[in-house]
Amino acid sequence: MAITDEEIEAATARGEALIATRPRAVSARYDAVRDLVEIAFGNGAFFSFPPSLTQALAEAAPQQLADIEVVGAGMGLYFPGCDADLYIPALVDGVFGSKAWMASRLGQEGGRVRSERKAAAARANGKLGGRPRKAS
Numbered sequence: 861m862a863i864t865d866e867e868i869e870a871a872t873a874r875g876e877a878l879i880a881t882r883p884r885a886v887s888a889r890y891d892a893v894r895d896l897v898e899i900a901f902g903n904g905a906f907f908s909f910p911p912s913l914t915q916a917l918a919e920a921a922p923q924q925l926a927d928i929e930v931v932g933a934g935m936g937l938y939f940p941g942c943d944a945d946l947y948i949p950a951l952v953d954g955v956f957g958s959k960a961w962m963a964s965r966l967g968q969e970g971g972r973v974r975s976e977r978k979a980a981a982a983r984a985n986g987k988l989g990g991r992p993r994k995a996s
Contacts, residue, residue, distance in 0.1 A: 882949045883907075884934030890925040897925065899948065902934065907952060915957025916944035 887900045890911075897917070898908040911917035911925055917939065924941030931938045937946045950956075 879933055879935070882935065883952055885930045885937070885948055886934060888928045888930055888937050890922070890928060892922050892926070897928070897937070899937070899951075907948075909951065909956070913956045914946065914951075916946060917942065920944070 883901045883903070883905070885899045886902045889898050890896070891898055891908075895910055895912075896908040897911055898906060900906055911920055917925065920939065920942045924939060927939065927941050929938040929940065930936070931945075935948055937948065938944070939946075
């Protein structure tokens, strides 16, 4: 199945529209003192995030984070030291990993939440003998 000239032109137009409307990085660096990856955009805006927030960089050592390449016409970051690629528009939108990885992180955070309502429920549950056993 061959790709037609019309399909190539349509794909090119979609790519150009994406580049024109999405943030494009001009540089990136890792600040080891603050433990942040910092991205500078062509419009003068900056975006930074701790590498531990991302699935791809969560276990990376500072030496691996020091070398960053801006790739894909300013739409991506590549970290050669850990062979990790990040899509900048997804980072800006708050997507730091796969759906499953993000859900597990949210679940961990939710389990740590402490509120008066949660504490009261735990106390009431404790007076009743604790959490009921699951039926087998």
